[in-house]
Amino acid sequence: MLPYHTPRPFPYSSSNISHYPYMYPPAHFYRPLAISPFDSNHYHNTTTPPFYPFRDTTDPSEHYLSIGQLKTAYSTHRLSTQQNNNLQKNAFHTLVESDIQEAMNQINDEQISFSSLFQLRDVIRENNLFEGLNQRNKTALLLTDDILSHGTEKHTIDLSFCDYIQSAHTILKWILETGSAHDGLSSDHDAVLDIAAAFLVKLFHEKSVLPIMADMIFERNRKGRFNHDLVWAFFEAKEPQSLILIANRLKSENQKDVEFAHQLLNFIPGIGTGNMVSADQQYSYVIHWLQDNGPFLHYTGESLQQLHKPSPYVIILEAKYLCKPLYANKAEVAAPLSSKDFQLLDAYSKLDLHHKILLSNYSLSLYRQNPTWWQSWLQYPIAEQIKIAKARTGGRL
Amino acid sequence: MTVFIGNRILPSAFIDQYPPNSTERRVIEILSSSNHTYRYESVNHLKVELDLRANIVKASRELFYSGIGFRTFRNSVCNPSYWIRNEDGGFTSRDDVPPSEAIEDIYKNGRRYGTECATAIIILYFKAVLNVFPHDVFNQLFSKIHLMNWQQLDSNLAIAYFRNPTDYLPGDCRYVKNPDVNPLTPEWQGENAIDLGNGLYYGHGIGIKTVNEIIAALNRNRRPGATESAYLMDSVNRLGFSRLASLYQRLVRT
Numbered sequence: 183m184l185p186y187h188t189p190r191p192f193p194y195s196s197s198n199i200s201h202y203p204y205m206y207p208p209a210h211f212y213r214p215l216a217i218s219p220f221d222s223n224h225y226h227n228t229t230t231p232p233f234y235p236f237r238d239t240t241d242p243s244e245h246y247l248s249i250g251q252l253k254t255a256y257s258t259h260r261l262s263t264q265q266n267n268n269l270q271k272n273a274f275h276t277l278v279e280s281d282i283q284e285a286m287n288q289i290n291d292e293q294i295s296f297s298s299l300f301q302l303r304d305v306i307r308e309n310n311l312f313e314g315l316n317q318r319n320k321t322a323l324l325l326t327d328d329i330l331s332h333g334t335e336k337h338t339i340d341l342s343f344c345d346y347i348q349s350a351h352t353i354l355k356w357i358l359e360t361g362s363a364h365d366g367l368s369s370d371h372d373a374v375l376d377i378a379a380a381f382l383v384k385l386f387h388e389k390s391v392l393p394i395m396a397d398m399i400f401e402r403n404r405k406g407r408f409n410h411d412l413v414w415a416f417f418e419a420k421e422p423q424s425l426i427l428i429a430n431r432l433k434s435e436n437q438k439d440v441e442f443a444h445q446l447l448n449f450i451p452g453i454g455t456g457n458m459v460s461a462d463q464q465y466s467y468v469i470h471w472l473q474d475n476g477p478f479l480h481y482t483g484e485s486l487q488q489l490h491k492p493s494p495y496v497i498i499l500e501a502k503y504l505c506k507p508l509y510a511n512k513a514e515v516a517a518p519l520s521s522k523d524f525q526l527l528d529a530y531s532k533l534d535l536h537h538k539i540l541l542s543n544y545s546l547s548l549y550r551q552n553p554t555w556w557q558s559w560l561q562y563p564i565a566e567q568i569k570i571a572k573a574r575t576g577g578r579l
Numbered sequence: 580m581t582v583f584i585g586n587r588i589l590p591s592a593f594i595d596q597y598p599p600n601s602t603e604r605r606v607i608e609i610l611s612s613s614n615h616t617y618r619y620e621s622v623n624h625l626k627v628e629l630d631l632r633a634n635i636v637k638a639s640r641e642l643f644y645s646g647i648g649f650r651t652f653r654n655s656v657c658n659p660s661y662w663i664r665n666e667d668g669g670f671t672s673r674d675d676v677p678p679s680e681a682i683e684d685i686y687k688n689g690r691r692y693g694t695e696c697a698t699a700i701i702i703l704y705f706k707a708v709l710n711v712f713p714h715d716v717f718n719q720l721f722s723k724i725h726l727m728n729w730q731q732l733d734s735n736l737a738i739a740y741f742r743n744p745t746d747y748l749p750g751d752c753r754y755v756k757n758p759d760v761n762p763l764t765p766e767w768q769g770e771n772a773i774d775l776g777n778g779l780y781y782g783h784g785i786g787i788k789t790v791n792e793i794i795a796a797l798n799r800n801r802r803p804g805a806t807e808s809a810y811l812m813d814s815v816n817r818l819g820f821s822r823l824a825s826l827y828q829r830l831v832r833t
Contacts (some may be wrong), residue, residue: 333763369653385802402611408652408667410728411765435608487697487769488754489740489816 207471219304254426255393271301278309290316296357298366300326300371317341321353329377330370339553351386354378362394364405382417389421396427402436403442406410410486413446417494420481420511422472425450433461449493477507500527505556522560529564537568544571560564582610583618583627591621602633602749605776615745620821627824628710632750634707635818639773639781642703646691649784651698651766652727658684658691662726667797669698669727679714682706696771697728699783700752702774704736704818707750714775714777716830729816735826737819743816749776752816755790757797759805767800773818 484492652668
């Protein structure tokens, strides 16, 4: 059993229930609350609308924006449709000999891909063309040499430190974004993409490249190419919402995508190839699970180097119980903790895992339903909290 | 706490059959003094586990001295007479050679091989099983071997991961994590290391060292300006001793 997990009621087939003895197919994902949360002997099948304590008298346009169209970060064919200017090595070599200026114009073109530049490294070196390159190309080639030499080569950069930091970020993005269309070109080329991704995610906390990385991860998995460094870099973003990019693959027509998505998402209770529910249901389940638990997920750092099915995220139950989101990928909450909070946590700490999960799940559910009722519930002794939670949920997690 | 064999307590004299300072003796001492109650189906099940753990420790040392090199998956190498190198950098045993010989070749010709630390663990696990099981049974159980860190694991190895176990035993595979690793060298993100039972660990690429020495090696491979040290995690990967013991009972001790 995973530590700190909150199994959500899941549309299991009955044949799989034995693996999760505490979970049963529910009629609803959450049982609707009674009118009074204190009346543990009554249960009413009514739902109450969301509770807002303040009347909103401002102009709605100050808070809402309709953008008309919505784009998606998910694309199964992104890598094959990128349009870049690709220079062929032989053609460029011929051009260097016949019209050097035109050769330099082409290689310094804004639309050139990193992959083209990568393929022309030898020609550039043999013909001493480095100084004629623009700053982007120079920096990209120096980064490439650095990566492939594992940092053993030292270079002098013709930029201030501050300018170099900023240009390095931009150029690393260019390397990954234009190079991804030619992923598989060679092992060295792909290694540069992997490290560029790792730098962007770990050092620059760049999240816009995560969709590209997800595409590459699954494309490589289909073709049996090495992707573990890329998977590691992807999770090092410590961005729970990025799990949606993996969950999308649960609905893929390619069985390898589905199996790999199952492996990467196996830490979410209920996600696995053994379940007989549809791909759409599994996807919806992941989305709901993220909505519930996203603010309380803590990155563990587990990776494919460490075990077969890593659990990159765990739910911090104490944060969920107090409904206080975690902050900055740490196992600590952003909001201050009052003396009452510490009292609650002290009593909470004495519970077994089953009751901790029960209270955390119920607490969040009640908080979202009605924060005032939630505050009242928290005032009860913890034994009474458990009694109420069990009455509302049937004791089920 | 107590070690149970079926419904009976393990006799205290059981330990006497193992030499002092042996791996088997160390394991029994830990099990017997644990807060956790351990239960074995039969005394033979316990003996097979002890035998396997002792051979994991032995195979670790032998792999260290085999000359096998540390290489990232992109640059991995193997002896093509016995193994096929796959596009992802892993190895698959050739169909025309017995898997037992393919594993033995890694130990005989270690210098012809280079891979990462997790794959080395799988290699020594196979070697440990090969040392305990007759070769013909081994080849029957593992007709095709894939070596690619913790992926494509054979179900008969039954490797499982445990977080926060009650005890750590010789033959367990621990993990030292390096959270501030330099992105330039992701292979240094951590080190899989076999507990040798005497305060030393075998980690491929680092060698036979104490935990602090492994941590120091990983710390030398962090990003410039790193502040967070590598650390030993409270978790283990373990060979499926119970499964292998059952297979041994069924296929060898008939």
